Amino acid sequence: MPLFVCVPPTLAPLADALGLARRDxxxxVPASPTAVRRAWAQGAREVVCRVENAGELWALRPLALFAAAFGEPLRAGTFHEGLRAYGGLVASEWRTKQQGSLLLAHNPTDKAMVGSVFPAFDEREIAAEETLLWAHDFPLGPAENYLGAYAGLVKSDATLLTAQLRPDPFPGARVFVTGKPGEEREVSVFNAGPGEAALVAFGETPAVFAVGVSQVIAVPEALAPHLWLRENTTWLGPRWELTHAGALIGHTELQETTVLGDSEPRTAQLVFEGKSPESVWLNGVPVEGSELTLLPDQNQLIVRGEHGPAFVIPDGACFQVELTEWHLPTATAP
Structure with a gap:
């Protein structure tokens, strides 16, 4: 993996739940996306961040998603420095022969700069001391040869998060990108033939754009850490913290709160930061492990014993085009 985290024991369960690989x-390097991108741009094939709190883990999750889908050049490619860059930018690239390339355009100054890298992209503004990840020519799926790929990314003018093949019998892939609301970016995908491009627009909520038989999911930056891929289903939405309004803060006595279900049964992950409680019941049944099965309407969650802050990561659904967000209320005090 191109990205690892070094965490105290209390944060290990959360790191695992977020899909972040751990290593001592x-x-x-500092636990920030800016520091990770800069290290990659300077030739570091693997980066290990020391993480001290849950907020730093959540901030790194979009890069972990990116590395899972587009990290092959960092794992097996060759590093090249001194690419032709303009506007004060410093450009480097990780290259593979048939598994894509990752160009990194770094702004080393303490102010925003407008520059370009030939021939990858025209003028773009890059924030002070930031690094733009420009991924291109990635195959997404099985292929006997590069141009015969089942589906692939030609290039993305937007920040890439991850990608997945669509489930049978649907051809193509889903490519997840992120950006600020109001931005427009171009994403090109090929499917065993010439590339097709889509101009994607970012809003306050996710949007889906068709590119041939593939899809591009435009995710606003606020939701980027909260993208959950469950095999062939996708859920987008913020984690639901159970510490709101005084519920489940860590008392030693029994605590009870209500979890509102969807219109059909759903599964969710119950995660405690730090110390776990003595026991948990959901709808009168003891909970073994961290997985919850939420029934429609209301669910009774009871916790016994002292514990750290708690939150639920619900699984949800995105079947091909439709993105639906879970209806989760703010937890109320017992």
Missing amino acids: SATL
């Missing part, structure tokens, strides 16, 4: 290392 003496060589560490």
Whole structure:
């Protein structure tokens, strides 16, 4: 993996739940997306971040999603420095022969710069000390040769999060990108033939754009850490913290709160930061492990014993085009 985290024992369960690989290392970089991108741009094939709190883990999750789908050049490619860049930018690239390339355009100054990298992209503004990840020519799926790929990414003018093949019998892939509301970016995908491009617009909520038989999901930056891929289903939405309004803060006595279900049964992950409680019941049944099965309408959650902050990560649904967000209320005090 191109990205690892070094965490205290209390944060290990959350790191695992967020899909962040853990490793102890003496060589560490600050736990920020900016520092990780800069290290990749300087030739680091693997980066290990020392993480001290849950907020830093959530901030790194979009890069973990990116590395899972587009990290092959960092794992197996060759590093090239000194690409032709303009406007004060410094450009480098990780290249593979048939598994895509990752160009990194770094702004080393303390102010925003407008520059370009030939021939990848025309003028773009890059924030102070930030690095733009420009991924291109990635195959997404099985292929006997590069141009015969089942589906692939030609290039993305937007920040890439991850990608997945659509489930049978649907051809093509889903490519997830993120950006600020109001931005427009171009994403090109090919499907065993010439590339097709889509101009995607970012709003306050996710949007789906068709590119041939593939799809591009435009995710606003606020939701980027909260993208959950469950095999062939996708859920987008913020985690639901059970510490709102005084519920489940860590008392030693029994606590009860209500979890509102959807119109059909759903599964969810119950995660405690730090210390776990003695026991948990859901609808009168003891909970073993972290998985909850939520019934429609209301669910009774009871916790016994002292514990750390708690939150629920519900599984949900995105079947091909439709993105639906769960209806989760703010937890109320017992």
